[in-house]
Amino acid sequence: xxxxxLLIIFQMRIIICFFYVVLFSYPVVAQExxxxxxxxxxxxxxxxxxxxDGGISNDxxxxxxxxxxxxxxxxxxxxxKGGEVxxxxxxxxxxxxxxxxxxxxxxxxxxxxxxxxxxxxxFLSQNIGDWTFLIGQHDLNxxxxxxEYGGTFVNSSFGVSPTISLNVPVSIYPIAALAFVAKYDFQxxxxxxxxxxxxxxxxxESNRYNLQPxxxxxxxxxxxxxxxxxxxxxxxxxxxxxxGYYHTNKFIDYTDTLEKVDGxxxxxxxxDFVLWSSFAKPDRYFGLFAQGGLAPSNINQVNYYVGGxxxxxxxxxxxxxxxxxxxxxxANVSKPYRKLNTDMTQGELVLELTYKLEFLDRYFLQPNxxxxxxxxxxxxxxxxxxxxxxxxxxxxx
Numbered sequence: 001x002x003x004x005x006l007l008i009i010f011q012m013r014i015i016i017c018f019f020y021v022v023l024f025s026y027p028v029v030a031q032e033x034x035x036x037x038x039x040x041x042x043x044x045x046x047x048x049x050x051x052x053d054g055g056i057s058n059d060x061x062x063x064x065x066x067x068x069x070x071x072x073x074x075x076x077x078x079x080x081k082g083g084e085v086x087x088x089x090x091x092x093x094x095x096x097x098x099x100x101x102x103x104x105x106x107x108x109x110x111x112x113x114x115x116x117x118x119x120x121x122x123f124l125s126q127n128i129g130d131w132t133f134l135i136g137q138h139d140l141n142x143x144x145x146x147x148e149y150g151g152t153f154v155n156s157s158f159g160v161s162p163t164i165s166l167n168v169p170v171s172i173y174p175i176a177a178l179a180f181v182a183k184y185d186f187q188x189x190x191x192x193x194x195x196x197x198x199x200x201x202x203x204x205e206s207n208r209y210n211l212q213p214x215x216x217x218x219x220x221x222x223x224x225x226x227x228x229x230x231x232x233x234x235x236x237x238x239x240x241x242x243x244g245y246y247h248t249n250k251f252i253d254y255t256d257t258l259e260k261v262d263g264x265x266x267x268x269x270x271x272d273f274v275l276w277s278s279f280a281k282p283d284r285y286f287g288l289f290a291q292g293g294l295a296p297s298n299i300n301q302v303n304y305y306v307g308g309x310x311x312x313x314x315x316x317x318x319x320x321x322x323x324x325x326x327x328x329x330x331a332n333v334s335k336p337y338r339k340l341n342t343d344m345t346q347g348e349l350v351l352e353l354t355y356k357l358e359f360l361d362r363y364f365l366q367p368n369x370x371x372x373x374x375x376x377x378x379x380x381x382x383x384x385x386x387x388x389x390x391x392x393x394x395x396x397x
Contacts, residue, residue, distance in 0.1 A: 037076035041069040043394035047094075047109050047154075055102040055375055055384035063094025065111040067120065082127035086136075090120040090210075092174055102384045104375040105166065106331055106350055107156035109388065113174040118210035121176050134181040137213070140171045140197055143181060144226050148237050148272040149289040149311035150327065154368050154388060155352050157307055157329035163266050163293030166331070167300040168247045169200040170222060177201035178213050191228040196221055199249050220249030234277035236285050241270040251299040254336035266295035283321060284314030291329075303334035309352075322357040333377045343380055349373040364392040 046064040051057060067090045074083030092113045098104050123136025141160045150158040156165070164170055171177035177198035184192045198213060199220035207213065226243035244267045250260040269292045277285035290308035297303040309327025316322050332347040349372070356366040368388040375381045 037073045039069075039071035039073075040397040041395065043067055043392060045111055045390065045392045047111060048389040049097045049101070049109065050387045051097070051101045051384055052387050053385040054382035055104075055372075055386070056381060057101045059097075059101050061095045061097055061101070063092070063097065063109065063112060065090070065092045065113075067091070084125045086121060086123055086125065087119070088121040089118070090174060091117045102372060102375055102386055103378060103381040104350070104372045104384065105348055105377065106162055106329055106372075108350075108370055108372070108386055109154055110156040110159050110173070112156075114204075116174050116204050118175070118204070118208075120174065120210060123179075130185050132183040132185070134179070134183075136178065137176050137210070138171065138179040138181060138195075138197075139173065139176045140179070140195065140222075140224065141173070143183070143193060144195060144224050144243060145241075145268060145270070147270050147289045147291060148239060149287040149325075150270075150272075150291065150307070150309065152311055152323050152325045152356060153309070153327050153352050153354055154366070154390060155327075155329055155350055155370060157305070157331065157350065158291070158309075158327060158352075161268050161291060161293035161305050161307075162302045162329075162331040163268065163295040163300070163305045164245065166302045167266070167295055168222065168245075168251075168264050169219075169249075171197045171201050175201045175203065175207060175210050178215065189230055191226075191230065193224075193226045193228070195224045197224070198222075199247060218249075220247060222247045233274040234279055234285070235282040236274045236277055236287065237272060238274055239270070239272040241268075243268050243270075253298055254334070254340055255298045257340070261299050264296070264299055266293060266300075268293040278314070281314065281317075284317065285312075287311040287313070289327075297334035298336050300334055301337050302331045304332045306330050315355075316357075320358045322355070325352070325354050325356075327352050331377075338377075344377045345374050345379050346377065348375060348377045362394055364390075364394075366390040366392070 044066050048062055050060045069088045072085040075081045093115050096114050098107045102108055121137050121139055123134050123138050125134040145160045160172055179195055179197040181195040198215050199222055224245040226241055229240045231238040247264040251264045253259040253261050271290045273288045275286045275288055288310055293305040295303050307329040312324045315324050329350045330347055333344055338344045351371045354368040358364050370386045372384045375384050
């Protein structure tokens with residue numbers, strides 16, 4: 001175990017050196033100086049991951065992610081009003097613990113992707129009145145299917161519903177696809193979004209460095225829309241979202257595998273709700289969130305998903321923000337899919353307990369425990385108990 005720990009520290013040396021070079025090469029910018037035409041952000045995220053019991057293996061591993069984001073305000077550059085260019089690069093490394101150690105299908109860590117380097121997003125956005133239009137390579141989950149208070153958690157299901165991520169090719173981390181997105185905001189209370197994405201972003205082999213998109217009729221397109229109703233309670237958001245998607249490609253009919261069905265679709269809903277907030281200190285609050293997703297059983301692995309939890313902010317009552325959260329995520333495997341895979345049970349349930357603390361302005365630590373019942377919805381893998389310690393370091397300019 002000690003030798004493994006030393007090896008992990010040795011592998012992290014490049015990350016640590018990179019961080020300190022970046023951190024001390026850029027001065028802290030005062031708030032009044034931030035109205036600039038150029039923006040720069042970078043972050044380093046790492047997970048120390050250990051399967052304590054059950055699963056496939058009890059190995060101890062490290063996985064990490066670094067990203068760099070650049071933004072250019074075209075109006076402040078004197079080019080045209082309301083325009084912005086955004087570029088994001090991404091590097092990930094480490095093993096695939098959900099696939100190799102735990103065996104779960106909802107993916108314990110939302111930064112898991114193996115060894116990969118590429119240009120993640122690049123797009124042009126344009127504001128025209130209450131409308132915003134975006135064209136380029138774009139992460140669907142950055143605009144759609146997101147939850148405010150579920151974002152504290154580490155499991156991937158709290159980012160995007162498994163009824164989407166496990167059923168259809170979709171433009172999400174770590175490989176994004178070309179897209180066109182239109183968004184209409186009305187009085188900051190109502191928002192309607194419509195997105196059209198390339199039907200298959202590919203993988204690290206077919207889309208090297210995420211710079212080789214392949215748009216064709218055979219891949220189809222993913223069309224997604226979302227309606228959002230926003231409120232505010234003491235400065236903290238209350239939101240209700242309803243959405244649906246349709247993929248135009250052909251999909252196998254699991255009731256008759258010799259047949260294919262034109263198109264695939266699903267619905268989802270999200271609620272973020274503030275139960276209590278301190279009026280003396282608005283960043284102390286108690287929030288709830290709930291998620292749900294539905295998809296046809298005959299053409300999908302996961303036919304429904306439910307998740308939700310509690311988010312308590314400002315636990316320590318200090319100047320540095322912290323948050324405590326407890327949540328669950330259940331993905332149900334459709335009956336036709338289980339008939340073709342006789343070793344599968346009805347579904348996979350994840351329970352997650354997490355605590356996130358900021359210190360020294362740019363640093364986060366997040367201990368995390370997850371208990372996975374029926375990992376991979378498999379009858380051959382024992383329930384798994386996973387411990388994870390995440391750190392995050394960020395810089396913006």
